[in-house]
Amino acid sequence: MSLKYVTGSFQLMKSINRSTILNIIREEGPISRAEIAKRTSLTPPTVSNLVKELITTEFVIETNQGESKGGRKPTYLEINGNRFFVIGIDVGHFHMKFVVTNLFGEVVDRITLPLDPKPDAEQILHTMEEGIHTVIQQGQATAGDYLGIGVGMHGIVDVERGISLYAPSFQTHDIAIRERLEDTFQMMVKVENDAKTMTLGEFWFGNGMEDGNVVGVNIGYGIGAGIINDGTLFQGENFIAGEIGHMTIDLTGPQCSCGNYGCLQAMAAGPAIARLAIKELKSGKTSLLTKMTDGVLDQVTGELVHEAARQGDSFSIDLLTQTGRYIGIGLTNLIHTLNPKRIIIGGGVAKAGDHILEPIRQTIQQRGLTEEARNTTIVPSLLQEDASAIGACGLILNEFFTSKRV
Ligand SMILES: [Zn+2]
The missing domain is CATH 1.10.10.10 (Winged helix-like DNA-binding domain superfamily/Winged helix DNA-binding domain)
Known part of the structure; x- marks a missing residue:
């Protein structure tokens, strides 16, 4: 080819x-x-x-x-919106999602490939290449019609060199994603943290379009944030800015994958919801979840808790309310540090909707320092599960469209 x-x-x-x-x-x-x-x-x-x-x-x-x-x-x-296309990749924990968008950020093609649990660097790169080849082959456009490839990867990313420095849930280090994909496909490649691509997606095409100071919070398997300050993604000195999942919420809380105790992520991400549910059910609490799993409580997942809450299960509703409070505490800290106009909540946990969003808003109302802080707008992601992949396309579009006025 x-x-x-x-x-x-x-x-x-x-x-x-x-x-x-x-x-x-x-x-x-x-x-x-x-x-x-x-x-x-x-x-x-x-x-x-x-x-x-x-x-x-x-x-x-x-x-x-x-x-x-x-x-x-x-x-x-x-x-000429449909003349050129961009490929965006969202590297999830169990799947890798590939989307092709036109210049308006509209998805024109997509595939999802499974990912082995705890893949090594070569497996991650190989899956990326396989997916890119597939979307190019099945699409109408020729290779020359693609402007580039954007990648959203969890953990710490060196955006200048396109290297995944550390991906905690894969336990991988220093994957030179940009170099490999540029070599294979001879296109521009940009790599960024997935919470930051989610935020970029919302900023360009979703629920953050009119605002210059926006924070996007991705709550799924882990918790991360993208900070857009005056229209630009904030990186910090060593690309660590936005790692709010490791903000300490409770000194006596459970241990986090990072080794510390009581991190927001260890209290409120998807696996934390499941872990807490299982612990409480095993101690004798009654819930629809017992029936939903045929009594095999270890099968309880964050998603199942949402489903039970949707069906009116008070145990699950209470659990999500408690989760929302923890997130609300984390976001209040964030508001006092960054003072964004708007916070956009995305990721799998955000799918719980008002079960999570209402306690988040209430906690911020109780704890915000000023009326403005208390009334910071909290909205769900508009692009939902596609936000990170579309935002990865935004990394490339960002190179072509600039809002800097001359
Ligand atoms: Zn942590």
Whole structure:
């Protein structure tokens, strides 16, 4: 299979003026050349020249669909949304999800591949290659139509070098994902922490679109956060920013996978919900869960607790309320540290909806320092299970569209 990297297009977009124009067309199109010149400090001839290049490279097309103010209908510009595509990968704990999106972040193709429990580095990389080959082969687009590959991976990621430094649940270190995938596919590759890609997905295409200061919290097998400050993902000095799953909530709490005790993740992530449910049921509490598992209590999972809560099981409802309180305490700490406009909750645990969200909101209401802190908006993820994979596509789109105004 011959794969050709769209080097020319990428080099073109490296110009900040071109990508600024491209972003204005994305956000506000259909839009006229005159309006673009008005929105930037660029002269009309400069705008015309840059637009001409964007049309030549097929990123932008002309349309007559804009509003006419009488007289000759002006020509408007819009993104040629289905001309190029991006591949996004969400590396889960048991599955790897691959999506293909167009330039609007709309999913046009997807597959999910299983992942061995505790895979080694080579198995992880091999599954990535297999999935990418599959989506390229089954898609309508040719290899040259893909702008790049984005990867969302749990744990600590060196985003500058594209290396998964540490993935705690796989117990893997220093996987050079970018180097390997660039070698195999000759495309641009970007790697980022999965909570950060989830947040980026929501920021670009989901529930965080209008806000510059947003925190996304991914609550599933673990707990992580992505912090968007003034429209940019905050990394910290060593890419550790956002690891709120290891914020201590209870000094006497259960031991976490990191070795410390009472981390938020050890109290409120999916496995923690299951563990607590099993412990309490074994001590004699009654619940629908006993019937749902035919008495094999070790089969209780976080998902099953949600299901029982949905069916009105008061034991499960109470358990999720308690989980929501722990998360609410963690988020109150986060609000006092970062003061975001909005917090978006995603990941598997978030699927419990108001069973979790209401106690989170109540806890923040009780503990917030000021009225503004208490009223910080808490919303569920709009993109839900696709948020991280779509956000991984956003890592590549971010290279082409910039919102920096000239
Ligand atoms: Zn921990």
